[in-house]
Amino acid sequence: MTFKKYEKVFREDYEKWYRANEAYRNEVKADPDRLSYHLMPETGWLNDPNGLCQFKGEYHIYYQYTPFEPTGELKLWGHYRTRDFVHFDSCEPVLFPDSDEDAHGVYSGSAFSEGDTIHYFYTGNVKLFDRPDYDYIMAGRLSNTLHVTSRDGFHFSPKQLLMSNKDYPSDISAHVRDPKVIRREDGCYMVLGARDEDSRGLVLVYRSQDLERWEYHGRIVTKEAFGYMWECPDLFLLDGKLCLICCPQGVEKSGLDFWNVHQCTAVVLDYDFRPGTWELPDRTAIHMLDRGFDFYAPQTFEDEKGRRILIGWMGIPDASYTNPTVKKGWQHALTLPRQLHLEGDRLIQEPMEELKALRKGCRSYENGKSLKEEHALCCEILADFTDCTYMKLELRKGVWLTWEDHILSLKLGVCGSGRDTRKVEIERLNKLHIFSDTTSLEIFINQGREVFTTRVYGQESGLSLDCDGKVQVVVYDLAGLEYRKATS
Incomplete structure (x- = not known):
């Protein structure tokens, strides 16, 4: 079965393709670069996390997905489910570009759960190439x-069109996307990323x-102006302050x-939700x-413990560098889940506590300033x-993290595939x-005040550290995630 970039895809199309491509799945599964x-x-392309939520004790992680090939030509919503971020159900895709309103891609969106219902809001993408005024930006x-609902995270209501181009302000371009909803006492508010007619980004x-x-x-x-387009806006309360x-x-x-070619930013706002600019x-x-x-394109949600959790796309659009896994039939991943806090007006990111369950061995060095050891990747x-006033840490052969004259540098060398x-x-x-x-x-610096996330290629392990002052080092080997197939 052949899929074209700008044709609708229905669930039955996907199911036929899946049954016919066991060899493709096995080839991807055998790639040593798999995380x-x-x-x-499982195959193909992954990008933005979508619809993140916890519902009746279960975490649902949806994501933009192209199962058919590794360059992201056509977008569905894939789906994982977990209770502990270690054991995952690999679920069937849930949203397909099968309607006139999303025929060219089920783009990014979010979840908003209340009572016994999850509400999903997302952007349906349609490109009218046959129009003489088509210019990609304004016309x-x-x-x-679009809006759909679910009572279990698997079975969705019919799609409801909430807004289209005529519902956006007249000075806004055709680039409007990525809805996220926040409830306040006076109602619900939706933020959408946009680009105006003067090529200024805004929400x-x-x-x-x-x-x-x-x-x-x-x-x-x-x-x-701060860029020409703002994508993936996420407005939320954290530690009593409003963040974007x-x-x-x-x-x-x-x-x-x-x-980077595109950015991901955070700011604490005094926005008072009054009408207007x-x-x-x-x-x-x-x-x-x-x-x-x-x-890029991270999304946050609050879980049943009151934690604000962030998951991002471990990738970026339009980059000059690449991933060699494209030749193997797949590309990209999601970041580890991170818990957010505020320190003043800075967002702090720390790995979630549940990830400690992956640890399966420990080596401790009371004075590791001249540490050299072989370790698993x-x-x-x-x-x-x-x-400490200087530090040089080799994380695998040719990959260095150094700190000198107050500058922390990550250098990937030949392992960067262009990075x-x-x-x-x-x-x-x-x-x-x-x-x-x-x-x-994923490198968290000073309790997550700064973070570096990157793909890196190079299978020669080894850890070496040289620094002054005192340093205590602990190294844990980590187990992999556990998956099972699930449909509901």
């Missing part, structure tokens, strides 16, 4: 905001009392900031959420530094918490 404890596509593209805000009828309420902007995460496209490099008073309050090569490294160096300035180096998987690194 051990990160969620990946010829439909960005439909549109809509208001509703019933989750079905939405009225334009206003927008969140910066005084001066979004992904601005087209932000220029500044010092050690914004080195709300302007961020100082763009210097906008911070990078992750400084690695592969981090799949490991967790914790290092506590005292009075080279990313840096951040930090006053002191106190702690490193590193998760190394077969082909990824």
Whole structure:
């Protein structure tokens, strides 16, 4: 069965394709670059996490998915389910581009659960190539905001069109997407990423009392343009403050900031939800959420314990570098789940407590400043530094994390497949918490005040550390995630 990029795909099409492609699945499964404890596509392409929620004790993780090939030509919603972030049910896709409103892709969206129902909001993508005024930006593209519900996370109601281009302000381009909903005492508010006619990124805000009828309420902007498009907005309360995460496209490099082709940022807001335009008073309050090569489109949700959990896409669109796994028929993964806190006006990210269940061995070094050891690629490294002024840490052959003159640098060399160096300035180096998987690194610095997330390729393991001051190092070997097939 052959799929074309801009044709509808129905569930029965997917099921026929799946039955016919066991050999493809086995080939992908045998690739040594497959990750051990990160969620990946079984085949094909994965990108943005979507619809994240906990419902009746179960965590549901949906994601944009192209099961047929590894370059993301056509988007469905894939689905994982877990209770503990270690044991996962690999579930059937749940949303297909099978209607006139989403015929060219089930794009990103979110979940909002109340009572016995999960509400899902997402963008249906339609491109009208046959229109003479088609220009991709202002005309010829439909960005439909759609709504479905479920009482179990598996079976969905018929699709309901909430808004289309005519419902967005007249100065907004055809680029409007990625709805996220927050409830307040005075109603529900939806934020949507957008690009205006002057190619300035912003967030549109809509208001509703019933989750079905939405009225334009206003927008969140910066005084001066900060990129031409803001994707994946996520508005939420954390530790009593209102936070906005979004992904601005087209932000220029500044010092050690914004080195990627597109960015992921976070800011604490004083937004009061009054109608009209709300302007961020100082763009210097906008911070990078992750400084690695592969981090984009994160989404957060609050679980039943009251924790604010973030999962991101371990990838990025339009990058100059690539993943060699494309030749093996698959690409990309999701980050580890991270719990968020606020420290002043900075978002702090720390690996979730549940990940400790993956540990299966421990080696401790009371004074590891001249440490050299062989270790499995799949490991967790914790290092506590005292009075440190320089540090050189080799994480696998040719991959270095160094700190000198207050600059922390991650250098991937030939293991980067085109990725080279990313840096951040930090006053002191106190702690490193590193998760190394077969082909990824997630590096949490000073209790998660800064983070580097990247894919990395190179199977020669080995750990060496050179630094001054005192350092205590603990290394854990990590088990992989456990999967089973499930349909409901």
